[in-house]
Each structure stands twice: as structure tokens, then as C-alpha cells.
Amino acid sequence: MEKNRKTLTTSSGMPIDNNQFSQTAGAKGPVLIQDFALVDKLAKFDRERIPERVVHAKGAGAHGYFQVTNDVTKYTKADFLSEVGKQTPLFTRFSTVAGERGYADTDRDPRGFAIKFYTEEGNYDMVGNNTPVFFIRDPIKFPDFIHTQKRDPKTGLRSSQAGWDFWVHQPEAFHQLTILFSNRGTPDGYRHMNGYSSHAYKWVNADGDEHYVQYHFKTDQGIKNFTSEEATKMKSENPDYATEDLYNAIDNGNPPSWTLYVQLMPVADAETYKFDVTDITKVWPHSDYPLIEVGKMVLNRNPDNYFAETEQSAFAPTHTVPGIEPSNDRMLQGRLFSYPDTHRHRLGANYDQIPINCPYRARTAHYQRDGPLTSTSNFGGLPNYEPNTLGGPVADPKAAWSTPKVTGKVGRHDFGTPDDFVQPRALYKNVMTEEDREHLIKNTAEHMAGVTKEVKEKAVKIYWQIDPDYGERIAKAVGVDAPKMAKM
Ligand code: HEM
Numbered sequence: 001m002e003k004n005r006k007t008l009t010t011s012s013g014m015p016i017d018n019n020q021f022s023q024t025a026g027a028k029g030p031v032l033i034q035d036f037a038l039v040d041k042l043a044k045f046d047r048e049r050i051p052e053r054v055v056h057a058k059g060a061g062a063h064g065y066f067q068v069t070n071d072v073t074k075y076t077k078a079d080f081l082s083e084v085g086k087q088t089p090l091f092t093r094f095s096t097v098a099g100e101r102g103y104a105d106t107d108r109d110p111r112g113f114a115i116k117f118y119t120e121e122g123n124y125d126m127v128g129n130n131t132p133v134f135f136i137r138d139p140i141k142f143p144d145f146i147h148t149q150k151r152d153p154k155t156g157l158r159s160s161q162a163g164w165d166f167w168v169h170q171p172e173a174f175h176q177l178t179i180l181f182s183n184r185g186t187p188d189g190y191r192h193m194n195g196y197s198s199h200a201y202k203w204v205n206a207d208g209d210e211h212y213v214q215y216h217f218k219t220d221q222g223i224k225n226f227t228s229e230e231a232t233k234m235k236s237e238n239p240d241y242a243t244e245d246l247y248n249a250i251d252n253g254n255p256p257s258w259t260l261y262v263q264l265m266p267v268a269d270a271e272t273y274k275f276d277v278t279d280i281t282k283v284w285p286h287s288d289y290p291l292i293e294v295g296k297m298v299l300n301r302n303p304d305n306y307f308a309e310t311e312q313s314a315f316a317p318t319h320t321v322p323g324i325e326p327s328n329d330r331m332l333q334g335r336l337f338s339y340p341d342t343h344r345h346r347l348g349a350n351y352d353q354i355p356i357n358c359p360y361r362a363r364t365a366h367y368q369r370d371g372p373l374t375s376t377s378n379f380g381g382l383p384n385y386e387p388n389t390l391g392g393p394v395a396d397p398k399a400a401w402s403t404p405k406v407t408g409k410v411g412r413h414d415f416g417t418p419d420d421f422v423q424p425r426a427l428y429k430n431v432m433t434e435e436d437r438e439h440l441i442k443n444t445a446e447h448m449a450g451v452t453k454e455v456k457e458k459a460v461k462i463y464w465q466i467d468p469d470y471g472e473r474i475a476k477a478v479g480v481d482a483p484k485m486a487k488m
Contacts, residue, residue: 010040050311051346052101055146056112059095060190060243061310062250064299066090066117066260072294075211075264076203078323080119081294091116091356092299093313094190094246098149098158104235105242106226108185108447110176113195113217114315115297122362125319126215127339130187131180132196133423134280135173137415139334164451168458172281174466175424181444182436184223186231189245191256192224199317199332200277202325203264204402210267212277212327214284216291217258228443247302255300261291267404275418278329282423309356314343325401348372365393421466428470437473445477456480 001007008016016037023035033039053059068086080088095112096105111130116123136145148162167173179185187193195217203213226234234241249256263284270277277284303309316339317332326332343351349371351357369384383390428437448456456478464471464482475482 010036011044012036012040053095053346054342055097056095056114057101058099058103058105058243059093059112059310060246061091061093061303061306061313062246062299063089063091063301063303063309064255064297066115066295066297068295069259070293070295072203072262072292073205075205075209075213075262076323077206078119078124078203078321079121080117080124080321081323089118089361090297091118091309091313092297093310093315094242098146102239104239105189106186106231106234106239108180108228108231108443110180110185111187111190111193113193114313115195116313116315116319116357118359118361119321120361121321122364123319123357123359124321124324125315125317126197127315127317127335128195128197128215128217130193130195131176131184132198132214132216132283133176133179134198134331135167135176136170136331137172137279137281138330139338141170142331142334142338160447160449161451161455164448164455164459168455168462171462171465172279172418172420174462175281175420175427177444178424178427178440178466181447182432182440183225183227183443185443186226186228187242188224188226189242191221191246191249192219194218194223195258199280199329200265200327201332202267202327202402203262204323204325208402210402210404211264212267212270213265214263214289216261216263217297218261220257220259220296227439228446246299250299250302255298257296257298259296260294262294263289263291265289276415278327278332279415279418280329280331281420282418308354312347312351312354313356314339314347314351314354316340316343322399328404350374367392424466425470428467437470441473441477444474448478451478453480 008019010016014036019037022038023032024030025032031038066080066088068081068084071084072081080086093112093114095114096103096107096109097112098109099107113128113130115126115128117126136142145166148159148166151157152159152162167177184193195215197213197215200212200214203211238244246256263286265273265277265284275282316336317326318336318340320326326336347354350373352359353373353375367384367386369378383392386392386394428440432440448459451459457480460471460475460478460480460482462471463474472482
């Protein structure tokens, strides 16, 4: 055996004499079940795959840190934001949404933008996207929406018909669609896009004052997008383009960074504001609520092992810290349940004990025990019940959340009649350049190419209500009659 090379072992640590030939009964005889070097290897291999994430299956991860650059203590008591200069280690995962784990990175799709801050008060996860709004605003619609983005149950193919058939029944989706079918739907890798909380969360300060908050992580690399042609070409040239680009930038000592800004709205303002600020299909005008700088996120270390870190990372909006609370945004409330639930399914009940998910900078103290793959000391001989006289951990009333009032009847309430077109109209008319609009029309029409006339006509009707120019140009590009639609 060569010097300085370790002896190969089984997973139980038994030295292995030979890794080239299975044990057999005689040179021509059958393979023996006593050969643990073989059985251990095959059994481990048989179980190598865990379920992929039901959405956001393909992603790239990176370690880094967050540093506070501005005093925000009058808005939140979150300890990791308590001092200018304070640094908190973090892990980030960027992703596409609909494709499977082997899918191409440059597909038109929102991009996931998930951050796990390892704070001294426990892990804080910010699970956002590169778009400030979303397609729907009630969690009961999420599984149906995602089914339209995944493969058709009969053909096993992706179907743009399903997407459009769903969207034409959700006029509120057209704000997000106007973003998705602009070139922002095909960002040039993960370094050149912004990240948003999309939801309103709540910041609470030490005196109990509450603000709704929206997060904007602005890329310091500048926004860069692919055109539809460039993105499609890249799918075949390098399906892992975004993953490789992020890895190489960090590996080459060129750490990407993002500046975090927030919009803050006193909770009382929300009652009289012109729209429901917990509606995720809306953005808050910067003229009403300007951006306030908070700090910088820098990604400077690649994972050592993709599976252990990136694949096993488990983010949840439920993982929060004192000073940051959920709002009543219905989508967010649905997500609070969905993420830890899917982690228990994907990784097991002790997903929090996997090193990448472990709140290693906080001192955890509780009475939860056992379960599959318990891989900590399981709190040794400490008591496993409470109340007790044994000096075990007790709850601290100071950690109580804010106590917002709720009124009204239990029921399946609709959203009333919000104006879902004013914001996509402003985006189309006032924010986009003529070149942006040309790309938007072309990209939308390309995607709608195989869609039925009935669905195209319904979509055109919505586009026309957003803005007649938008509707007429889409109608022309997809080959339906816009003026007739407009009179319907
Ligand atoms: C009711 C609505 C939603 C539901 C039920 C839902 C559910 C899920 C589920 C089950 C996963 C897989 C998690 C895993 O296996 O680790 C996931 C991933 C993800 N979701 Fe959502 N989602 C919703 C809306 C949203 C919204 C609005 C955003 C962004 C603002 C978002 C951002 C993400 C991101 C970034 C990931 C990937 C996290 C990672 O990198 O591991 N989701 N979602």
C-alpha cells in the first residue's frame, strides 16, 4: 500500500482488503451475502437519492456573510441587525422553479433567492424570489398553479397551454407575467439579479412599534439579462450556466454581493393605504415608501459538498427571530405551514440537525427528543418534560410576538375588487422602454404559440384591459382579433 494513503473501510469502519472483486464461493461460485464491503456499498448506493424539492429543484448554493451598514434599531429589535458593522454568517441558495434537478438553468422562470442567516437568536430564513410580486395571492391556488408549470399528467410534457389556461382565470397574475415575459424572466446567471421578499413581513422594535417591511436585495454586479434567443441557445451550450457562473466567480476570488434595502410602512398606515399591502401581487411605490439601506450580503465561499450543503439545505419563512414576524399575507401564512412540512417529508423530522440547517450560533434548549436519524447528543440526560423542578428551560414572556387585532367572520373571503391592472399598466407604459416592450411582446407570443384560440382570446382581453396598446400588440403577435376582443 502507498504511504500516506488511508485504509479503505466499510461505513462501520471495518478495513476492506480488496475493492475490485466481490467475495464468491470459489472462483466461479455465487456472491456471498456475508461480503459487507459489497452489500454496504450497494445498499448505500440504492439510497443515494432523496426526493427532489417539489418546486425549485435545481439550485446553486454559496456561503457568505451579512454586514449591517445602517442603524435600523428604531424599526426592529432583531439582534443580527442591532449594530452597524455587525456580521452574520449565512448560506444562500438560488434556483429555478419549475424544472427538475437536471433542467437547464436559463429557462424562463422566476428565480428563487433563499438566505439562511445563522444568527445568535436562531436561524432566520428569507425565502424570496427575483421578482417583487407573485402570480397568485391565496395559498389554496398554489398546488394547481404549480401543476400547470410541471409536466402534463398524460403526456409527461411541459405545457404552455396549461399555464395560460390557468392564468387567464387569474387577472392578478398579469403583473408577474409582465415581469416574467420581459427579459427579467431570463437573468444572466444568479449574480446579476435582485432578490425580493415579495411579501410584506413585520418588523417590531424594542418598544413594540410595528412596521410592515418589504426587502430588496439589489445586485452590486448590476442587472444583466439574456434575450430569449440567448437563453435558449445557452440551454444546449451549458445547461448549468448559472450554477457554474456562481461557483467560478467565488472560486476565482470575485465574491458577488448584494445591498439590502427595505421599504417600511407604519402598520397603522396600511389600514387606509390605497391597496392591501399584504397582497403579494402588488409592489409599494418607492415615492410613498422609499428604500432604506440596511446592509450588504457577500458570498465568498463555495460549498465543499453539493449534496450535504446545497441539496440538504432547508429554508422556511417560519424560521424567524424576535423582531421579525409574518404579516397576514395569506400566501405567506400558507407558506409558514408548507416549508417545514415538506422538509419533514424530504429530509426527515430531524432536518434541523443536518449541519447546514443547524442553528449553530444559538443555544437551543427544548424538550423535543428522538426520531429518525437523531444525530446530536439528544440533550443527554436532561429532563424531557416541562414543567419540572429540575432546572430545565422555561419560556420567556419577553419573546412574545405583537398582538394584532382581528375581527370579522370565519369564512372563505374573496379579495374584494382590487385594481389588479394599475401596476402592470404603469410597468408597461412608464417603466419599460420601447425596446423592453418589444421583447415582452415577442417573448409572450413565443410562449403562447401552441395555445388554443379561446385561451389566447381570453389573455388578449386581459392585456387589453391593462393597456389597449399592450392588448393590441399581443393580439397581433399571437394572431387573434384585438378590437373584437376589446368590445367583449
Ligand atoms: C402558497 C405559496 C407557496 C407554497 C405552498 C410554496 C411551497 C414551496 C415548497 C414546498 C418548496 C420546496 C421546499 C423544499 O423542498 O426545501 C418551495 C421552495 C421555494 N419557494 Fe415556495 N411556495 C410558495 C410561494 C413562494 C413564494 C411567494 C416565494 C417567493 C417570494 C417562494 C420562494 C421559494 C424559494 C426561494 C424556494 C426554494 C428554497 C430553496 O432554495 O431550498 N415560494 N416552496
